[in-house]
Amino acid sequence: MPELPEVETVRDGLDRLVVGAVVRDVEVFREYSVRRHDGGPDSFRDQLVGRRLSAAVRRGKFLWLPLEDAAPTPLVEPAPSVEPVETPATRQPEPTGTHPAAALLAHLGMSGQLLVRGAAVSIAHAPGPAAVLVPEPAPGTDDWQHPHLRVRLHLTDAPSGARYLDFVDQRTFGHLSVQDLVPVAGSIPAGYGSDLPLLPEPVAHIARDLLDPGLDLDDLIRRVRRRRTQVKRALLDQTVVSGVGNIYADEALWRAKVHWARQTDKLRTADVRRVLDSAAEVMREALAQGGTSFDELYVNVNGESGYFDRSLAVYGQENEECRRCGALVRRDAFMNRSSFSCPVCQPAPRNLR
DNA sequence: CATAGAACCTGTATGC
DNA sequence: TGCATACAGGTTCTAT
Numbered sequence: 001m002p003e004l005p006e007v008e009t010v011r012d013g014l015d016r017l018v019v020g021a022v023v024r025d026v027e028v029f030r031e032y033s034v035r036r037h038d039g040g041p042d043s044f045r046d047q048l049v050g051r052r053l054s055a056a057v058r059r060g061k062f063l064w065l066p067l068e069d070a071a072p073t074p075l076v077e078p079a080p081s082v083e084p085v086e087t088p089a090t091r092q093p094e095p096t097g098t099h100p101a102a103a104l105l106a107h108l109g110m111s112g113q114l115l116v117r118g119a120a121v122s123i124a125h126a127p128g129p130a131a132v133l134v135p136e137p138a139p140g141t142d143d144w145q146h147p148h149l150r151v152r153l154h155l156t157d158a159p160s161g162a163r164y165l166d167f168v169d170q171r172t173f174g175h176l177s178v179q180d181l182v183p184v185a186g187s188i189p190a191g192y193g194s195d196l197p198l199l200p201e202p203v204a205h206i207a208r209d210l211l212d213p214g215l216d217l218d219d220l221i222r223r224v225r226r227r228r229t230q231v232k233r234a235l236l237d238q239t240v241v242s243g244v245g246n247i248y249a250d251e252a253l254w255r256a257k258v259h260w261a262r263q264t265d266k267l268r269t270a271d272v273r274r275v276l277d278s279a280a281e282v283m284r285e286a287l288a289q290g291g292t293s294f295d296e297l298y299v300n301v302n303g304e305s306g307y308f309d310r311s312l313a314v315y316g317q318e319n320e321e322c323r324r325c326g327a328l329v330r331r332d333a334f335m336n337r338s339s340f341s342c343p344v345c346q347p348a349p350r351n352l353r
Numbered sequence: 354c355a356t357a358g359a360a361c362c363t364g365t366a367t368g369c
Numbered sequence: 370t371g372c373a374t375a376c377a378g379g380t381t382c383t384a385t
Contacts, residue, residue: 002378032362061379110379111363148363172362173379229356237356238380245378292378315378335358337377 002108003061004209004243005283006291006306010114011063013301015056017116018165021158022070023048026151033150033169036105036202037177047178048104048153057103060209060242064103064200066181070157101181105200106167112174115146116301118163151176177202209243210280211287221272224264231267231275232260232339244279247292247315250340252279254314259346260332260339266349285311314340 002010026048028034028041037044051067058064106114151167167176179200199206208215220241224234234240235249244252253260255278258271267275286292291306300306309316313323318331322342332339 006378107380108378109362110377170363171377171379227355233356236379247378 002112002291003245003248003283004211005248005286005308006293006300007058007061007063007108007243008211008287009291009300009306010108011056011058013116014053014063014065014114014165017160017162017301018053018155018158019056019065020052020054021155021162021165022052023050023153024156025049025154027154028151030150030172032172033167033174034176036175044176044178047102051099052157053104053155059199059203059212060206060238061245062105062107062200062203062206062242064105064179064203066101066103066198067099067178069099101198102178103181103200105177105179105202107174109169109171109173109175111148111171112167112169114301115166115168115303116160116162116164117166118161206238206242207240210241210276210283211243217273217276220276221269224272224276225267225269227264229264230260231258231262231264231272232334234264235275235279241276243283246337246339247312248279248283248286250315251282251313252276254340254342254346255282257345259348259352260334260341261352262349314342316340 026045028044031041034041034044039046048067050070052070053065054068055066056063057066106112108114146166146168148168148170149166150169150172153165155162155165167174179202181198182201182204184199184204207220223240224231227234227240232249232253235244235252236246250260252275256271256274258267258275262271264272286306286308289306289308289311290300290304292308292312293305314329317329317340319328321327322329322345325342325344327342327344329340330343332341
């Protein structure tokens, strides 16, 4: 569900509200949500407790929070037991430098949300309110625990006052894990001020996204044209270019006046360039609006919706008039989903009709 | 290697 | 009302 603008909105919120915080405890309510973590829920908790969230970084739809060792203070009150037992809760944090570079990696899948609770700072996007107080959850109130709460991080030392970072996910395609950071030549994901060429292992194969300053657009155009597939499939292939999903692919193709089923190897360089430029443009515009949301399934870390759905030209607009020519927007089946396009502005290739 | 399709989950909307 | 089916913003695994 969340595509680049939505994930970037979340990354920005985490940057402002939870970077600098120390993880004091971790609750995993659904094991499946940490299935990508090597070692299971206990190991996941072990590798987070006592560590500081030092940045918020994104590539495409993946986002991660690099970890560093927090000040070596006891994590919890020493248990008043007669026999001291070594448990994850009582273990002292290891001295700085003993951990390999690692990060808390998140993918929101189709319905994942990261909600910051207890912060007294707003990250509201226009045209929303200028400032809102995110309430601290209180037992007994409706927002105490979201029905799809899968993982909760308990935080301290957040400059914003954030107390909890909640991972909420209805469809459970999203996931959290702790991953080693591995060097990948030349990559500069959003969130790194300079070149820190470190990516979580599961992100190493993900291509740069269209808002990455390190993107080589001409090289990307060549790679797209070297493929033998439909242009929309190439747009959605995260190893070709990342961040584009079903919504922005359709919007980009409409802006570029290219039908989704056109073969990449038959497109002219100028057409491919226009499609990619359009995709970058529509995602930048969506980002400025706080992303696209049709319902409560996508919200930013404050629980607020984005407003870009009002700007969508074709996605979800079946039988509505094309904003350019007035023809009725059509919907086609595509990869167990839908493609929306204008039958006049985006003529279908011959092999399709 | 490149490409296409199924699988992974939960929930809502729609039609019979 | 009950039940079946279709559909939803994504990625990974498997088969070809």
